Amino acid sequence: MEKFKRNERIGAIIKVLADHPNQVITYNYFSELLTAAKSSISEDVAVVKKTIEELKMGKVETVSGAAGGVKYIPVLDNSDREQFIDEMCTMLQDQNRIISGGYLYYTDIIYSSEYVDRIGKIIAGDYIYKDIDYVVTMETKGIPIAMMTARYLNRPLVIVRRGNKVTDGATVSINYISGTSSTVRTISLPKRSLKDGSKVIIVDDFMKGGGTALGIINLLKEFNTIVEGISVLIASEAPQNKLIKDYEPLMILKNLNSNSEAIEIVPYKKGDTVL
Amino acid sequence: MEKFKRNERIGAIIKVLADHPNQVITYNYFSELLTAAKSSISEDVAVVKKTIEELKMGKVETVSGAAGGVKYIPVLDNSDREQFIDEMCTMLQDQNRIISGGYLYYTDIIYSSEYVDRIGKIIAGDYIYKDIDYVVTMETKGIPIAMMTARYLNRPLVIVRRGNKVTDGATVSINYISGTSSTVRTISLPKRSLKDGSKVIIVDDFMKGGGTALGIINLLKEFNTIVEGISVLIASEAPQNKLIKDYEPLMILKNLNSNSEAIEIVPYKKGDTVL
Structure with missing residues (x-):
């Protein structure tokens, strides 16, 4: 028996x-x-x-x-996916989320274990049939989403850091121009953090001008990496001419500035011409 | 039917x-x-x-x-817990992990979705019957572990940031002295990141002098927070007099310096006198 x-x-x-x-x-x-x-x-x-x-x-x-x-x-059903993204859009359109300077407060969502779990599952689902080696993100706010994506893909996370930290041994660094503030920034990765010639996806919480994503791509070139995709939770509609062409947002933030009294944020559907 | x-x-x-x-x-x-x-x-x-x-x-x-x-x-069985921590100790004792300057390379473990999942489950298990509201960590390397701990506790994550970022609205900041380098550092939290009077645990990847943990505790006082516990993946044996008394490491790193030729890292068992 x-x-x-x-x-x-x-x-x-x-x-x-x-x-x-x-x-x-x-x-x-x-x-x-x-x-x-x-x-x-x-x-x-x-x-x-x-x-x-x-x-x-x-x-x-x-x-x-x-x-x-x-x-x-772990692929989410399409209707569950849409319903969840709609739910996030509704939450984010709360006027109390406008922060002086024209920013949107969404940290509670990307640090909520429940939301981040589902966001990670959605993004992972988009790449599940590609042969990804690593999930790459930039510190800090993108890490929880990237971590959950990595969990559902069963792949290691790689975190690009600002500046040049010493405790991880030899590092590769590059400088890039931040699209938002037009300042020069240094970003780096420990040499042993990923194998030469790996396939990766880049995951982040927010994209505005695309400068950070471009910086990461240029840094990854030093590792001969193939970037299979770029996913972000929210992309701002402006500027329309971003430094990056191929990226996949879950939501689009319509123009928000210091004078805005309402937030408009909509789901991004593949093939939409909004970008 | x-x-x-x-x-x-x-x-x-x-x-x-x-x-x-x-x-x-x-x-x-x-x-x-x-x-x-x-x-x-x-x-x-x-x-x-x-x-x-x-x-x-x-x-x-x-x-x-x-x-x-x-x-x-999600509580791990005691023998599974011990076996897993032993396995990590064995992995970490690889001499190739010594980084010039006397550091230990362990980023691959804390960024591995598989390891971090189990580390998070272990730490969450230690607090599962306490009524925790948030899991607090400091950027950057502690975030994946803290995120998984938060997931298994089903609680939100709170990330303390270095410096004073502007995109999260009003922030509360304090200065503290880093135990390691004796320099003054500023750390901050957005005002709306946690509710006044919450119960929290602090989770981080590494503790040396305890200065960072003490900094977090002092910052959390501004939110009238009750700290129910501090868990770290690795605590270094030296200095024996840390700025923090009550903390729970999973592993203890014996003295490692630039001249070390071998790494000794052992599981920490409750009640051990090693600390």
Whole structure:
């Protein structure tokens, strides 16, 4: 007799998969964990796949062969994605969020473990079928979103730092012109932070002129990196001529300045001409 | 007839709970999601609890009453915890990790989505039964660990920043003396980043003299915050007289300096006299 009943095994398999998104877990692993035959595990996985996909909780892929196993793909259903982004837009249009100087206060959202988890899942979902090696971001406010994206892609995070810190050994640095303030800034990465020739995505919370993203791209050139995509939570509509062409925002912030009395922020839909 | 079979319902419940640690999910929610009677859901939850706890994947608590529901408590089993910290110690004792100046390279671990997930779960587990409102950290390297701790506690993150940034509105700043370099540093928090009188924990990657942690504590006093605990991934053994008394490291780094040829890093066990 097997130690765990079918419904217990299914629960356990789903728990392990949910805790390890985008990672192949072998049938052998489950077989040992649950002291069950591989044939039983294989049947359990079929139920797991049906359940997860029917409830639109993501996808489950099986990998056959000697190192066969199963992988949970954390993609949000399109309507859930839209609904969540709409919800964020509504939250952000609160007039109390206008900060003197013409800024938008959204730190509560990008530091909220619940929101950031879903934002990370959305961004990860956009790259889940590309073979990404690292998720790159710039300190500071982009880190939580980038971290959650990295978690759902099951890839390491790389954090570009301002200035030139000493405690990470040899670093590669470049200077760039910040689009917003037209000042020269130094950014750097430890030499050992990513392997030469890696494929990466860049994730950040906000894009205005695109100067920071361009700076990161130029720094990554020193590592012969291939940038597969740039995702930002919010892009401001102005300036229309950004230093970066190909990027994917979740939301567009319409013109906001020190005199603004209302905030207009809308979901960005692929193919929109707003950019 | 019910739409989902019992084993599918159990799988779905575990998925939702795993995705929302430390959060009460109502029976009503599951009842609607799975179009099943609350009595069936209640029976399913009993199996969920048994499975999760027997496999030492955490705890499952039920909340009775009108707003009754179920909560997943992400506590790592003690032996898993010890084994994981041992594994990190072994990784960190690689001599190639000594950086000129007497520093230890560990960025790969704290930026690895897999390691940081488990570190966050361990730290969260230490405070799961305390009523924490926020997880506070200092930019930059502590953020991924703090973010994952916040995720497992289901609480917002608060990031203390160096200097005085302008885009978050009114900020509260203090100056403190960095224990390491004896220089005066300014750190700040936006006024609206946490509510007056909140209970918090402080999470960081490294502690040497404790100056940074003391700086954070002093800044938090301006918000009448109650600090319920300070957790760090690594504390260096020297200096023995730190500016902070009550803190909880996962690992202790024995004396490391520019002449060191080997790294000694050991797990910290509660009650150890090493500190």
